[in-house]
Amino acid sequence: MTPTLRFVLCGSVDDGKSTLLGRILQDTRQVFADEMERVAEDSRRYGTRGDAADLALLVDGLQDEREQGITIDVAYRAFETPRRRFIVADAPGHEQYTCNMATGASTAHLAVVMTDARKGILPQTARHTRIVAMLGVRHIVLAVNKMDLVDWDRDRFEPIAAQYWAEVARIGVTKVQAIPVSALTGGNLTRPAAESPWHNGPTLLEHLETVDAERPADRQPFRMPVQYVNRPNPDFRGYCGRVAAGTVSPGDQVLVSPAGTPAEVESIVVWGGERQQAARGDSVTLTLQPQVDVSRGDVIVAAGEPLEVADQFQARIVWMGDEPLTVGRPYRMKLHTQEVGATVTRIRHRVGVSDGAELAAAHLKLNDLGVINLATTRPVPFAPFDESRALGGFILIDRATNATAGAGTITFPLMRAANLSWQAFDIDRAVRAQMKRQRARCLWLTGLSASGKSTVANLLERRLVSGGRHTYLLDGDNLRHGLNRDLGFTEADRVENIRRVAEVARLMVDAGLIVIASFISPFRSEREFARSLFEPGDFMEIFVDASVEVCARRDPKGLYARALNGEIRNFTGVSSPYERPVNPDVHLDTEKLSPDQCVKLVVRRMEDVV
Amino acid sequence: MKRYPWLSALESEAIEIMREGIAVAARPVMLYSIGKDSSVLLHLARKAFWPAPPPMPLLHVDTTWKFREMIAFRDRVAAEAGVRLIVHTNREGVDAGITPFTHGSACFTEAMKTVALRQALDAGRYDIVFVGARRDEEKSRAKERIFSLRSPTHQWDPKAQRPEPWNLYNTHLQTGESLRVSPLSNWTEADVWRYIAAEEIPIVPLYYAAERPVVKRDGLWIMVDDDRMPLEPGEAPRMRRVRFRTLGCYPLTAAIESDAATLAAIIAETIATDHSEREGRLIDHDDEASMERKKREGYF
Numbered sequence: 001m002t003p004t005l006r007f008v009l010c011g012s013v014d015d016g017k018s019t020l021l022g023r024i025l026q027d028t029r030q031v032f033a034d035e036m037e038r039v040a041e042d043s044r045r046y047g048t049r050g051d052a053a054d055l056a057l058l059v060d061g062l063q064d065e066r067e068q069g070i071t072i073d074v075a076y077r078a079f080e081t082p083r084r085r086f087i088v089a090d091a092p093g094h095e096q097y098t099c100n101m102a103t104g105a106s107t108a109h110l111a112v113v114m115t116d117a118r119k120g121i122l123p124q125t126a127r128h129t130r131i132v133a134m135l136g137v138r139h140i141v142l143a144v145n146k147m148d149l150v151d152w153d154r155d156r157f158e159p160i161a162a163q164y165w166a167e168v169a170r171i172g173v174t175k176v177q178a179i180p181v182s183a184l185t186g187g188n189l190t191r192p193a194a195e196s197p198w199h200n201g202p203t204l205l206e207h208l209e210t211v212d213a214e215r216p217a218d219r220q221p222f223r224m225p226v227q228y229v230n231r232p233n234p235d236f237r238g239y240c241g242r243v244a245a246g247t248v249s250p251g252d253q254v255l256v257s258p259a260g261t262p263a264e265v266e267s268i269v270v271w272g273g274e275r276q277q278a279a280r281g282d283s284v285t286l287t288l289q290p291q292v293d294v295s296r297g298d299v300i301v302a303a304g305e306p307l308e309v310a311d312q313f314q315a316r317i318v319w320m321g322d323e324p325l326t327v328g329r330p331y332r333m334k335l336h337t338q339e340v341g342a343t344v345t346r347i348r349h350r351v352g353v354s355d356g357a358e359l360a361a362a363h364l365k366l367n368d369l370g371v372i373n374l375a376t377t378r379p380v381p382f383a384p385f386d387e388s389r390a391l392g393g394f395i396l397i398d399r400a401t402n403a404t405a406g407a408g409t410i411t412f413p414l415m416r417a418a419n420l421s422w423q424a425f426d427i428d429r430a431v432r433a434q435m436k437r438q439r440a441r442c443l444w445l446t447g448l449s450a451s452g453k454s455t456v457a458n459l460l461e462r463r464l465v466s467g468g469r470h471t472y473l474l475d476g477d478n479l480r481h482g483l484n485r486d487l488g489f490t491e492a493d494r495v496e497n498i499r500r501v502a503e504v505a506r507l508m509v510d511a512g513l514i515v516i517a518s519f520i521s522p523f524r525s526e527r528e529f530a531r532s533l534f535e536p537g538d539f540m541e542i543f544v545d546a547s548v549e550v551c552a553r554r555d556p557k558g559l560y561a562r563a564l565n566g567e568i569r570n571f572t573g574v575s576s577p578y579e580r581p582v583n584p585d586v587h588l589d590t591e592k593l594s595p596d597q598c599v600k601l602v603v604r605r606m607e608d609v610v
Numbered sequence: 611m612k613r614y615p616w617l618s619a620l621e622s623e624a625i626e627i628m629r630e631g632i633a634v635a636a637r638p639v640m641l642y643s644i645g646k647d648s649s650v651l652l653h654l655a656r657k658a659f660w661p662a663p664p665p666m667p668l669l670h671v672d673t674t675w676k677f678r679e680m681i682a683f684r685d686r687v688a689a690e691a692g693v694r695l696i697v698h699t700n701r702e703g704v705d706a707g708i709t710p711f712t713h714g715s716a717c718f719t720e721a722m723k724t725v726a727l728r729q730a731l732d733a734g735r736y737d738i739v740f741v742g743a744r745r746d747e748e749k750s751r752a753k754e755r756i757f758s759l760r761s762p763t764h765q766w767d768p769k770a771q772r773p774e775p776w777n778l779y780n781t782h783l784q785t786g787e788s789l790r791v792s793p794l795s796n797w798t799e800a801d802v803w804r805y806i807a808a809e810e811i812p813i814v815p816l817y818y819a820a821e822r823p824v825v826k827r828d829g830l831w832i833m834v835d836d837d838r839m840p841l842e843p844g845e846a847p848r849m850r851r852v853r854f855r856t857l858g859c860y861p862l863t864a865a866i867e868s869d870a871a872t873l874a875a876i877i878a879e880t881i882a883t884d885h886s887e888r889e890g891r892l893i894d895h896d897d898e899a900s901m902e903r904k905k906r907e908g909y910f
């Protein structure tokens with residue numbers, strides 16, 4: 001059981017939240033005499049209860065709040081009883097200040113949702129319930145307040161509780177304790193109310209003191225977002241952060257997400273020494289071996305339990321900006337210790353406050369709840385919010401005003417960069433290529449030995465990579481040593497060689513890569529076979545052309561000489577035919593063009609064929 | 611910390627907040643008032659960035675009326691922690707002869723604390739300002755965010771606070787704006803004392819009960835710390851066993867009669883007392899809205 005229970009008081013305006021908190025503080029003797037004197041003075045001036053003390057004034061601490069008799073922003077109070085310590089957030093009920101309420105609810109283990117026994121469940125009660133559920137609160141107390149005004153009538157209490165249970169069941173909250181209370185008399189807050197003998201549940205305080213509202217910590221893999229890299233001198237490199245899940249010890253194998261770099265935890269450094277273990281919630285400094293590259297925003301995770309990485313998400317959001325949320329507008333997104341650019345690509349729907357209906361929406365206004373699709377400017381490590389509050393909750397920041405414009409929770413990634421099983425989405429070649437921001441295809445270079453294929457291929461690859469493309473170069477050398485080691489140079493083996501090359505190239509194009517295949521591939525039929533494996537336009541035949549005479553003169557490996565001597569059999573152009581391409585996509589005459597000009601021609605052609 | 615299991619969680623939270631501030635800060639600073647909360651804050655900074663020294667200087671606004679023991683303590687502790695200490699005094703105020711006795715507490719505080727602090731913050735152009743404020747200190751403080759935005763003129767706008775969900779602090783600033791960062795937001799006075807005991811953090815000896823020369827003014831015990839304090843006709847300092855719950859300028863900080871000479875005794879007294887620590891601050895005895903107004907003006 002968590003030693004400090006954090007809870008939020010929410011519900012509609014004037015339902016008695018601040019009064020209830022003031023009452024609990026007074027009844028558990030948290031209020032100093034001088035504080036009470038000031039409340040008495042204030043009550044005469046601003047109070048809502050004539051000359052009697054208005055206990056809401058204990059917590060409504062802003063001048064405007066006292067003057068208007070409502071709560072505007074959250075008040076936090078820490079207090080302890082002999083059984084537990086509490087941090088309570090007294091939230092405003094007024095709809096206008098919903099974002100402040102969400103601030104208070106975000107860190108809560110439990111929510112006390114208040115309602116006035118005379119009014120029952122109001123739209124605002126439902127809205128707050130939805131928000132606390134979205135923010136990860138799974139335990140709710142329904143405090144039906146002002147029971148003194150309805151003569152502690154059981155028949156008033158029970159229908160409200162029943163209606164509430166029905167509503168929350170639909171949004172996935174199952175742990176609801178309903179309690180009839182009076183913030184005014186203190187009944188059922190810290191002592192049972194004599195007027196409600198029919199209530200056999202606990203008092204509010206009793207429930208708060210004993211409820212086990214934290215998510216189970218055991219058996220979660222280790223995760224720690226890196227907040228700060230501590231480098232006081234060249235010999236020390238410490239990664240500072242707060243453990244978000246699991247435990248860690250020296251000697252543990254870890255990965256640095258998103259790069260996936262493996263390392264071992266060397267030590268857990270604390271003031272003046274080291275410790276042997278750290279667990280969820282601990283702020284620590286880790287050193288790793290070897291000293292890999294880690295920066296703020298990376299997440300150190302248990303090896304074998306990698307974190308998902310993605311750049312497109314579906315998320316729930318509560319909008320807090322004065323400017324409405326608009327599709328396509330760039331925001332900053334802060335997710336754990338990471339900050340990236342983010343754009344809302346789609347508003348799936350707005351959530352109806354009282355019934356949860358999915359409503360079509362072109363934008364979300366202040367205090368709206370909605371479900372959105374979000375794209376980030378680079379892939380980020382994360383966990384769905386339901387698994388981890390620390391790794392799945394985010395805020396959006398307005399770039400122009402710096403305002404905190406929204407609080408969101410990731411439900412799931414729309415496209416996964418990590419190789420985890422996917423849900424409802426077909427990840428195909430186009431998706432993977434789009435993640436690499438490129439058009440995947442196969443550039444097939446054919447031509448005689450020494451015609452210049454390798455020179456062009458290498459230069460071409462360098463040119464593409466420096467433009468940010470993801471490429472792979474297949475040539476005889478890297479395939480003959482492995483995949484095709486079992487093949488010789490008979491005609492059958494040469495055909496099989498090309499078949500395998502073409503299949504490998506096809507897989508790589510499917511993976512989203514630009515594949516450069518550089519093979520003599522002398523037979524038209526085998527080149528046509530290769531082309532047949534690809535979608536139209538995905539295969540480009542590039543003829544690297546030089547005459548046999550020129551090639552034999554270049555002869556960098558001395559092969560032509562040996563072939564002409566009869567030392568090599570079946571040598572293309574000498575003792576075996578080369579079938580010139582009839583209609584290549586690109587024709588490079590290397591007798592006239594420099595390698596650089598050749599590459600330019602290929603690149604231009606790639607741009608033409610989109 | 612075993613007896614109070616939440617202390618380690620409070621410590622981890624405070625360290626997380628400090629690191630978050632430092633990770634984004636261009637010009638960080640820690641306001642150091644020499645009191646118990648500042649002592650805890652400095653201790654936490656040493657822990658958070660160990661083995662490096664705290665990566666921010668300490669800023670002390672010296673009104674020239676602090677208890678002498680405080681100044682001696684300040685210089686020793688800053689040197690030990692390996693941090694740079696910046697001391698700022700409002701020189702125009704001194705030259706104008708402003709003292710708590712000649713100009714009254716309100717005017718003195720305005721000139722020597724509020725204005726002085728603004729001068730120091732302007733001079734340093736600090737963007738992240740760590741303070742040892744706790745939400746249990748005062749009602750308007752209970753409303754303040756952990757990362758609390760200040761305008762270029764150091765004002766707090768309580769009606770336009772940024773939402774602060776989870777621990778996702780928005781640290782983006784426009785030119786001239788700054789953030790007051792309060793790592794001790796969720797601590798109570800009792801937590802501070804228990805933590806000082808658990809971690810054996812040095813504090814100014816004035817917190818412990820001892821025989822001290824005091825006079826009674828308006829029902830409050832004021833310590834005569836030096837001969838600048840004008841005595842009324844017939845008034846003579848008496849030796850009393852007293853201690854301080856908060857520390858500030860000696861003419862404006864009242865002592866309480868107490869026998870608590872150990873941390874255990876102080877903690878017991880703190881839990882048993884029915885008066886808030888504000889009772890010892892003469893400047894707080896104004897009207898209800900005074901604190902909030904002062905904060906809006908840049909004083910805390």
Ligand SMILES: Nc1nc2c(ncn2[C@@H]2O[C@H](COP(=O)(O)OP(=O)(O)OP(=O)(O)O)[C@@H](O)[C@H]2O)c(=O)[nH]1
Pocket residue numbers: 011012013014015016017018019020048049054056069070071072091092093094145146147148149181182183184185
């Ligand atoms: N009779 C009666 N009156 C109550 C009770 N609880 C609160 N009130 C009164 O209801 C009014 C509103 O109480 P608050 O505590 O300010 O309500 P709140 O929920 O904090 O309101 P906001 O924070 O503005 O949303 C005050 O006049 C209270 O005195 C109760 O149990 N019985």
Ligand SMILES: [Mg+2]
Pocket residue numbers: 017018019056070071090091092093
């Ligand atoms: Mg209220």
